[in-house]
Every structure is written in C-alpha cells, then in structure tokens.
Amino acid sequence: xxxxxxxxxYTGDQNPLLRELTLSRSVAAxxxxxxxxxxxFVLSNLVNSGIDNVGLIMQKNxxxxxxxxxxxxxxxxxxxxxxxxxxxxFMTKDNAGVFCGDIxxxxxxxxxxxxSPQKYVLFTGSHxxxxxxxxxxxxxxxxxxxxxxxxxxxxxxFSAEDQNRDLRLIMRGDGRVTEMxxxxxxxxxxxxxCEVLIMEKKLLEYLIEEAYARGDxxxxxxxxxxxxPTLRIYGWKYDGYVARLDxxxxxxxxxxxxxxxxxxxDLYNHEHPxxxxxxxxxSAKYGPDAKVQNCMVADGCNIEGNVSDSILFRDVTVAPGAxxxxxxxxxxxxxxxxxxxxxxxxxxNVTIRPGRSLAGYENFPIVLKKNxxx
Amino acid sequence: MKKKIVAxxxxxxxxxxxxxxxSSMAKPAxxxxxxxxxxxxxxxNCVNSDIDTVGVLTQYRPLALNAYLGTGQHxxxxxxxxxVFVLPPYMTEKDGRWYSGTANAIWQNREFIDQxxxxxVLILSxxxxxxxxxxxxxxxxxxxxxxxxxxxxxxxxxEAHRFGIMNADEKNRITSFEEKPKNPKSGNASMGIYxxxxxxxxxxxxxxxxxxxxxxxxxxxxxxxxxxxxxRMMAYPFDGYWKDVGTITSLWEAxxxxxxxxxxxxxxxxxxxxxxxxxxxxxHYMDATAEVSNSLITEGSxxxxxxxxxxxxxxxxEDVDSEIVDSVVFPRAVIGxxxxxxxxxIGENVVLGNGCTIGGPLREGETVDNKLTDDITLIGNDxxxxxxxxxxxxxxxxxxxxxxxxxxx
Numbered sequence: 003x004x005x006x007x008x009x010x011x012y013t014g015d016q017n018p019l020l021r022e023l024t025l026s027r028s029v030a031a032x033x034x035x036x037x038x039x040x041x042x043f044v045l046s047n048l049v050n051s052g053i054d055n056v057g058l059i060m061q062k063n064x065x066x067x068x069x070x071x072x073x074x075x076x077x078x079x080x081x082x083x084x085x086x087x088x089x090x091x092f093m094t095k096d097n098a099g100v101f102c103g104d105i106x107x108x109x110x111x112x113x114x115x116x117x118s119p120q121k122y123v124l125f126t127g128s129h130x131x132x133x134x135x136x137x138x139x140x141x142x143x144x145x146x147x148x149x150x151x152x153x154x155x156x157x158x159x160f161s162a163e164d165q166n167r168d169l170r171l172i173m174r175g176d177g178r179v180t181e182m183x184x185x186x187x188x189x190x191x192x193x194x195x196c197e198v199l200i201m202e203k204k205l206l207e208y209l210i211e212e213a214y215a216r217g218d219x220x221x222x223x224x225x226x227x228x229x230x231p232t233l234r235i236y237g238w239k240y241d242g243y244v245a246r247l248d249x250x251x252x253x254x255x256x257x258x259x260x261x262x263x264x265x266x267x268d269l270y271n272h273e274h275p276x277x278x279x280x281x282x283x284x285s286a287k288y289g290p291d292a293k294v295q296n297c298m299v300a301d302g303c304n305i306e307g308n309v310s311d312s313i314l315f316r317d318v319t320v321a322p323g324a325x326x327x328x329x330x331x332x333x334x335x336x337x338x339x340x341x342x343x344x345x346x347x348x349x350x351n352v353t354i355r356p357g358r359s360l361a362g363y364e365n366f367p368i369v370l371k372k373n374x375x376x
Numbered sequence: 377m378k379k380k381i382v383a384x385x386x387x388x389x390x391x392x393x394x395x396x397x398x399s400s401m402a403k404p405a406x407x408x409x410x411x412x413x414x415x416x417x418x419x420x421n422c423v424n425s426d427i428d429t430v431g432v433l434t435q436y437r438p439l440a441l442n443a444y445l446g447t448g449q450h451x452x453x454x455x456x457x458x459x460v461f462v463l464p465p466y467m468t469e470k471d472g473r474w475y476s477g478t479a480n481a482i483w484q485n486r487e488f489i490d491q492x493x494x495x496x497v498l499i500l501s502x503x504x505x506x507x508x509x510x511x512x513x514x515x516x517x518x519x520x521x522x523x524x525x526x527x528x529x530x531x532x533x534x535e536a537h538r539f540g541i542m543n544a545d546e547k548n549r550i551t552s553f554e555e556k557p558k559n560p561k562s563g564n565a566s567m568g569i570y571x572x573x574x575x576x577x578x579x580x581x582x583x584x585x586x587x588x589x590x591x592x593x594x595x596x597x598x599x600x601x602x603x604x605x606x607x608r609m610m611a612y613p614f615d616g617y618w619k620d621v622g623t624i625t626s627l628w629e630a631x632x633x634x635x636x637x638x639x640x641x642x643x644x645x646x647x648x649x650x651x652x653x654x655x656x657x658x659x660h661y662m663d664a665t666a667e668v669s670n671s672l673i674t675e676g677s678x679x680x681x682x683x684x685x686x687x688x689x690x691x692x693x694e695d696v697d698s699e700i701v702d703s704v705v706f707p708r709a710v711i712g713x714x715x716x717x718x719x720x721x722i723g724e725n726v727v728l729g730n731g732c733t734i735g736g737p738l739r740e741g742e743t744v745d746n747k748l749t750d751d752i753t754l755i756g757n758d759x760x761x762x763x764x765x766x767x768x769x770x771x772x773x774x775x776x777x778x779x780x781x782x783x784x785x
Contacts, residue, residue, distance in 0.1 A: 036659030037675070075449070270658040280654040284644040285410030285674040285687075289637055292669055300659035301411070301675050302644065306637075314659070
C-alpha cells in the first residue's frame with residue numbers, strides 16, 4: 003500500500019524566529035543534530051517507509067538546499083523510475099515566479115502530481131524532525147475510511163514567544179478531528195500537528211483546484227480548518243520524539259536534547275538510518291590536552307581544547323586552551339587559542355580569534371551568522 | 377572509448393602475515409585509520425589523479441571486497457565509461473586457472489585492458505598506505521620516454537634487505553634490480569607501483585606466459601626480463617609517506633602514525649581526500665565520564681571511558697571505567713565496563729565482556745605464540761570474549777583459540 007504513495011514536501015515556509023540561521027537558507031536546509039539538515043529527516047522517513055517518488059517544492063533561498071540534495075543519491079532517490087523531483091517556482095502566465103503560499107505552490111506543480119501514478123499522496127512540511135515510517139499511518143487512513151489523516155503528537159509545551167505554525171487538533175474519542183486551532187492564544191488541546199497529511203491524490207487535486215479558484219493561499223487555514231466540519235479528517239498519533247524548529251530557543255533546546263541518550267536513541271534509530279550528504283572527512287581527532295565531556299562530535303573535527311555539553315558539526319577546530327560550553331558549532335567553525343564560548347550558536351565557518359569570549363544565556367543564546375569573524 | 381591510462385590493482389593477496397584478520401576477507405578489505413579500508417588509498421589516489429578506469433584483481437575471499445566496492449559510487453567511480461571492476465579468475469571453453477602470479481593476473485585480463493585501447497597501464501598493490509599523484513609519475517614516464525617506470529621509496533641501507541631494490545644511475549635510469557639483497561647497493565625500494573607501455577608489456581607477458589619455468593611475477597620475471605633486454609626502465613623517486621601494511625606490526629604502526637601533532641600521516645587534507653564507503657551514522661557521543669586524548673574517534677561511537685593514543689572505528693561502544701591505550705578498535709566492537717586494553721587490535725564486531733584485560737603482561741609460566749604479532753595483542757573478528765578474561769600481550773585470539781584463555785581465567 004505504502005508503495006502506492008508518493009510524497010510532496012513543501013519547503014517554502016519562512017521562519018524569522020530562527021534568526022541568523024535562515025538568513026541564507028530555507029528552514030529545510032537548517033543544520034541539526036551534528037551532521038544533518040532538517041530535510042534529511044523528512045527524506046529519510048519517506049525512503050525508509052518505502053516511498054520512492056518524492057517531489058520537493060522549493061521557494062526562496064533554495065541554493066543551499068539544492069547543493070545538499072544533488073541527484074538524491076545519498077537517499078537512494080536517483081532512480082530511473084520516480085525518484086527525487088526538485089520543483090522550484092517558475093514563471094508562466096498564471097505564475098509570478100514566487101509561490102504565494104502552499105496552495106499556489108501545489109497548484110503550480112499539478113503536472114508533477116498528475117504524472118505521479120500512485121493513488122495516495124503524503125504531504126509534509128520540513129521543519130518538524132522525527133524518525134518514523136508511515137506504513138501504520140496509511141493503514142489507519144485506509145481502515146478508518148478517512149478523507150484526510152493528519153499526524154500529531156502530544157505536546158504540552160506552549161510558549162507564546164516561540165509560537166510558529168502551531169496547529170492544534172481537537173478530536174472526538176474515535177480520533178475524528180472536529181475542530182482545529184491555528185496559533186491559538188491558549189491551546190485547548192495538547193495534540194499538535196506534525197505537518198504530515200495523507201489523502202488520495204484525487205482529493206488533493208480537487209481541494210487545490212477549488213481553493214485556487216477561490217483565491218485561497220494557505221492549505222492549513224483555507225482547506226483543513228475551513229473544511230474540518232465536512233471532511234472526514236482523522237488524527238494519527240505519534241508517540242516518539244518530535245523536535246519542532248519553531249524559533250532559535252526551541253532550536254537550541256532540541257539540539258541540546260541530542261545529548262540525552264534517550265532522545266538521541268529515538269531520533270537516530272538504527273533500524274531507520276538518517277541519510278545525509280557524505281563529505282569523506284577524517285575521523286574526529288583529539289589532541290594530547292583535549293578534554294571533551296558530554297558532547298556530540300562529528301567527523302573531521304580537530305579538538306585540542308576543553309569542550310563540554312556541546313554539539314560540534316563536521317570540521318570544527320578547537321585550539322588548545324579554548325573553552326567551549328553549552329554551545330552549538332556548525333560545520334567549519336574555528337575557535338582560536340584561549341577563546342571562551344558559553345551558550346553560543348555559531349553558523350558555518352565562523353572564526354573566533356584567539357582570546358575572544360562570548361557568552362549568552364540558556365533562553366538567549368548568542369547567534370553568529372555564516373562566515374563571521376570575531 | 378580510448379583511455380590514456382588504465383589502472384590494475386593487485387588485490388589478490390590472502391595476506392597470511394595478517395593472520396586471523398584476513399581469515400574472512402582479502403587484505404585490501406582490512407579496516408584502516410578510523411574509517412577506511414586499505415583499498416581506499418589506491419582507489420582514491422586513482423580518482424585524485426584523474427584515472428577513472430580501475431580493474432581490481434582478486435581471487436581470495438572476494439565477498440567482503442566485492443560488497444565493499446559496489447558500483448564504485450563512494451570513490452566517484454560509477455562512470456558511464458570506465459569505473460571500477462572486480463576481475464576474478466575465470467574459465468574459458470578450453471581451460472581456466474587461478475592467477476598463478478601477479479603478471480599472470482594481468483595477462484589473464486588483457487582483454488579488459490585492450491577494450492580501452494590504452495597506451496599505458498598502471499599496476500598497483502592493495503596493501504600500501506600512501507597519498508600519491510600517479511599523473512605526475514605518468515608525466516615523468518612520458519618525459520623520460522621510458523618503457524617502464526617503477527616508483528621507489530628511499531629506505532635506510534640497513535633496512536634495504538627487506539625490499540626489492542632498484543639500483544639506478546644519477547638520471548634515475550634503473551641499472552639493476554635485486555630482490556631482498558643481502559648486501560644492498562642502494563636504498564631505492566620498489567613500492568610495487570609500475571607504469572608500463574601497454575603494447576610492450578603485453579609482448580613481455582606473452583613471452584613469459586609461454587615459459588613454463590616462470591613464476592609469472594612482475595618482480596621475479598617481467599622486470600628482470602625487460603632489464604636484461606635493455607629496455608629503458610626508470611625509477612620514479614617518491615618522498616611522501618608510504619607504508620606497507622602487510623604485517624600486524626606495520627598495520628598497527630601505520631594507524632599510530634595518524635596520531636600526534638602534526639601526524640606523520642596527515643589524512644585531513646581537502647586537496648587529497650581519501651574516499652571511503654561512509655556509513656550514515658550520527659556523530660559520536662562523548663559521555664560526561666569520557667576522557668580522550670591523542671586519539672581518532674569515528675561517528676556512531678559512544679565513549680564513556682578513557683581513551684589514550686588510540687584509533688576507534690565507527691560504532692565502537694566503550695563503557696565506563698574502561699581504558700584503551702595504544703590500540704586500534706575495528707568497526708562495531710563493544711568494550712564492556714572496566715576493561716583494560718593495551719596495545720591491541722580489536723577486530724570487527726568483537727564483544728568484550730565486563731572487566732576483561734587485553735594485552736596484559738605475561739603471567740608466570742605463560743607463553744604465547746607471537747611470531748606474527750610481536751607484543752601486539754590481536755582479537756579476531758566476531759569473537760565474544762566472556763567477562764573477566766585475561767589475555768596476555770602478543771596473544772592471537774579467534775573463535776578456535778579463545779578457550780585457551782577462558783579456561784585458565
């Protein structure tokens with residue numbers, strides 16, 4: 003059944019709450035978990051489920067994402083039949099070269115949807131991170147005879163500051179969704195959407211065509227929420243670990259959760275590997291005076307200083323005498339001798355000169371943008 | 377399509393000097409340096425030297441090697457034209473035979489080389505660790521108008537007796553060749569890397585094939601025959617890092633050469649990447665109890681104990697209160713609580729129970745057969761060592777010999 007499903011990933015969401023991390027890249031390309039990008043989790047979940055026709059809708063700032071994906075080889079999606087289809091915006095008589103919302107985007111790629119021979123479509127966003135497969139969700143979808151099945155998890159956490167695309171589902175006892183709240187002021191439900199929908203392709207085509215004709219732009223608000231009373235929408239509950247990259251604070255919090263073995267084991271499940279672009283670095287190298295505790299360290303790092311409670315992406319250099327605590331250092335960061343860092347997030351290739359020090363707070367980590375030199 | 381040069385990699389060796397490490401795989405498939413296998417070095421050198429057609433000759437336990445090479449995609453060798461090919465011996469309608477020597481392996485695969493209409497052929501071995509631009513060597517070969525060029529590495533005269541020595545004049549033309557000479561005249565050790573003009577080599581191999589007394593070997597037959605015939609043979613001096621890892625001691629030493637600041641063998645070199653079959657594993661995790669210095673640790677590993685001057689491959693799990701010193705731990709090994717590992721090579725998938733001692737001093741009256749290992753302790757692939765086992769230094773432990781140590785313990 004799952005083989006009769008194709009996937010559509012929407013990577014157009016902007017999120018200013020992620021600050022410097024999304025200045026030059028889409029949310030889907032945001033690095034997470036030591037060596038991955040958001041999109042790796044989404045793609046690996048699909049591939050591990052057995053879905054091998056994947057359309058990826060791009061919006062702005064997609065250079066970094068295209069560079070990461072290449073031909074889809076690392077995800078086994080470089081196929082003769084199906085495989086990975088990259089769908090950037092383009093200019094036609096009814097298309098301005100930028101998508102206005104996800105309805106417009108899906109409408110623009112209707113040729114791809116029409117050509118996909120599968121019966122079901124799985125529509126997903128790109129900034130919710132988890133590790134699962136979708137067979138059970140599809141089985142439930144067929145058994146309940148639902149029009150649409152939405153994946154959710156129980157998320158009691160709520161903070162108005164970090165709120166971004168927060169969709170709460172209010173359900174009857176049998177799982178049928180009766181009402182939805184979109185960025186609620188005080189949520190009435192702990193069931194939060196994970197941005198994954200399954201429905202028949204025919205229904206998607208119909209809903210999009212109809213919404214587009216009405217001039218609607220937002221799938222969540224104008225289709226799901228509006229049609230909730232008439233469509234048979236069911237929730238599918240996911241019990242595993244879910245990380246939502248809503249804001250820089252949640253990014254920091256979820257990144258640090260990877261140092262907790264229980265969360266890390268759930269997300270890096272051996273049975274469902276997370277695939278990513280491979281770079282062929284040397285293993286991480288520890289110098290004679292290195293002191294590294296409670297850290298996640300990727301290949302290619304060269305550590306001679308003192309690092310604790312931190313996440314080091316590939317090719318990070320920490321010079322002797324440097325102290326790094328509670329921080330996230332993305333690929334290629336270099337920390338000079340004697341520098342002191344605490345609660346910082348350094349984007350790719352940031353250089354910290356010897357002796358400099360930077361300190362943020364748990365609820366206000368300092369974020370430096372790509373290639374900055376301190 | 378015509379190729380200027382085709383590489384042929386001699387990967388046949390069982391590598392009996394590597395003992396139990398090669399009981400289930402050919403030597404080139406043996407792990408090296410945290411994430412590599414030995415064959416990654418010649419293959420990456422080929423790709424980095426713009427050589428895109430490589431034949432890999434093997435006749436011993438080809439499964440691990442075959443599975444490892446796959447389509448060649450990890451080395452960018454999945455080409456429309458060319459790429460990497462595993463070439464085992466085969467039957468014809470008349471007869472068929474194993475590869476009787478290094479030259480015979482190439483001779484049996486002459487059709488493979490002929491189909492590329494190549495001018496030059498590069499012969500490589502699968503048991504050396506080095507970074508070398510073969511294209512520079514080819515340019516040297518062409519500039520000298522040579523019939524054959526042999527890469528040489530300068531070793532001290534005192535060690536020259538262990539190598540094939542190429543004596544050359546001041547213009548690098550080879551005047552004589554001695555295999556493991558008692559009284560070496562020079563320290564130009566052959567690295568087992570040859571470039572031949574293909575048409576000429578084909579002629580010599582054909583003659584050699586008709587000679588029933590021949591061992592069909594490059595070092596013993598082809599090269600001496602060419603020298604005797606007065607062919608223009610050149611020695612190409614190489615002065616980077618080069619190590620034959622054909623023995624347990626040299627394999628261990630080469631791994632240790634990657635440690636140190638700066639290391640003798642630098643592989644973190646973006647201009648000369650060593651490509652490998654990368655596993656998609658998460659970054660490694662250092663627990664709050666971990667103490668690591670002077671070591672290489674690879675993704676997928678979990679470290680809770682003390683690691684000093686060691687190389688850990690992907691997926692190693694090392695528990696609290698354990699200590700690993702001067703050792704190499706192959707992929708997916710699990711080290712239990714409170715283990716002590718000194719100067720050892722721990723094979724793939726090995727499980728050490730809690731409180732094991734590996735490489736401890738010899739106890740009274742104890743003897744071990746260490747002619748292959750010197751004082752390095754070797755635990756073979758897939759061995760599960762029960763908790764509390766004491767394994768003295770120099771011992772070789774595999775499924776058959778494990779009981780010798782557990783009964784006593």
